[in-house]
Amino acid sequence: MVERPDKLRPALIGGALIGIISAIPIINWINCFCCAGVIIGGILAVHLYNKNLDGLELTSSDGVTIGLMAGASGALISTILTSLITGGVKHQIDKALEFSSDLPPEVEDALIRFQEMGGEMFFIIVGLIFSLIIYSIFGIIGGLIAVSIFKKKQIPQ
Amino acid sequence: MDSHLQDSIKSAHLIYSIFLSAIVIWCSLILAAPLLAKFEHRFSSGLIYFFFSKICHQIPERSFFILGKQLAVCSRCTGLYFGFLLGAILYPFIFKLNRISIPSRKYLFLACIPIAIDIFIRTFHIAENTFTSRLITGLILGATTVLFVLPGILTLKFNKNRPLIIRQSTEIYLGQS
Numbered sequence: 001m002v003e004r005p006d007k008l009r010p011a012l013i014g015g016a017l018i019g020i021i022s023a024i025p026i027i028n029w030i031n032c033f034c035c036a037g038v039i040i041g042g043i044l045a046v047h048l049y050n051k052n053l054d055g056l057e058l059t060s061s062d063g064v065t066i067g068l069m070a071g072a073s074g075a076l077i078s079t080i081l082t083s084l085i086t087g088g089v090k091h092q093i094d095k096a097l098e099f100s101s102d103l104p105p106e107v108e109d110a111l112i113r114f115q116e117m118g119g120e121m122f123f124i125i126v127g128l129i130f131s132l133i134i135y136s137i138f139g140i141i142g143g144l145i146a147v148s149i150f151k152k153k154q155i156p157q
Numbered sequence: 158m159d160s161h162l163q164d165s166i167k168s169a170h171l172i173y174s175i176f177l178s179a180i181v182i183w184c185s186l187i188l189a190a191p192l193l194a195k196f197e198h199r200f201s202s203g204l205i206y207f208f209f210s211k212i213c214h215q216i217p218e219r220s221f222f223i224l225g226k227q228l229a230v231c232s233r234c235t236g237l238y239f240g241f242l243l244g245a246i247l248y249p250f251i252f253k254l255n256r257i258s259i260p261s262r263k264y265l266f267l268a269c270i271p272i273a274i275d276i277f278i279r280t281f282h283i284a285e286n287t288f289t290s291r292l293i294t295g296l297i298l299g300a301t302t303v304l305f306v307l308p309g310i311l312t313l314k315f316n317k318n319r320p321l322i323i324r325q326s327t328e329i330y331l332g333q334s
Contacts (some may be wrong), residue, residue, distance in 0.1 A: 029214070031211070031212055032212065032214045034212065034234060034237045035212045060308070060309035060310065064310075064313060107207050107210060109199045109200060110199075110203025110206070110207050111207070126204075127211075133208075134208070138212075143309075145302070145305045147309050148259050148306075148308060148309060149262045149265070
């Protein structure tokens with residue numbers, strides 16, 4: 001049986017792109033368009049994997065696995081980078097509260113409750129869980145779109 | 158009928174049901190946030206708004222409102238997600254679940270054009286886009302995206318059991334070789 005190429009490396013590269021896009025201010029607005037940055041990262045990861053396939057067939061399970069890995073690693077990288085770039089989670093909460101007039105008042109309530117319930121650590125955990133869920137879903141969508149785009153059409157025998 | 162083919166059809170229907178349920182839950186959350194806020198469940202509603210704030214700007218002027226409370230995402234994202242739901246509901250009426258057809262990638266790029274124009278005209282102050290234009294362009298892209306995502310999901314289990322056969326017309330026949 002022919003061994004398939006490593007999935008981790010392309011997934012991490014896709015995840016790094018997702019993390020960078022999601023963490024850099026202004027550029028991260030691309031994620032406000034249906035998580036486009038995460039979808040692009042998932043597509044890139046599958047594209048890199050597809051380049052190493054050497055004639056093997058790209059399957060949808062490849063797309064799901066790599067997209068999931070890229071999305072999950074992207075969530076972790078973006079959480080770390082965001083904390084570094086914006087100067088800590090407390091600063092993020094303060095900033096979110098400062099600009100909360102643009103957000104529904106319920107978000108402000110939730111942020112204040114987060115501060116009361118456990119401060120920074122609670123905010124980090126909830127934020128990371130939400131990012132992991134969202135980025136994994138959109139990473140998978142990106143991976144599946146990439147499979148549909150890059151899959152070679154087989155000629156019937 | 159070949160028992161393997163029957164199994165494949167069954168699993169395709171199961172996978173489709175799970176997929177559709179997940180999208181229904183996602184879209185329900187978008188509607189649940191304002192309803193929970195209206196009935197004073199502020200923390201649970203806030204959590205949903207916070208969840209969606211990671212993927213949407215949630216600017217009130219660009220969002221739909223229900224009972225005086227804004228939806229969890231803006232009008233364009235509402236169009237995208239509900240378009241995705243609409244596409245997923247209509248999919249089995251247009252394509253058979255056991256005879257998957259992957260459209261040419263050009264349709265995905267074509268579906269991006271209306272939304273790109275809508276964003277372009279606003280960014281360069283040529284004209285102001287409207288709730289309707291944002292909703293409709295979102296619906297078009299959301300519904301088209303299903304055609305590229307669902308085939309991959311439907312063939313997930315199948316990939317592990319037997320190789321896919323893709324015809325020249327880019328149709329995949331589950332359970333046949």
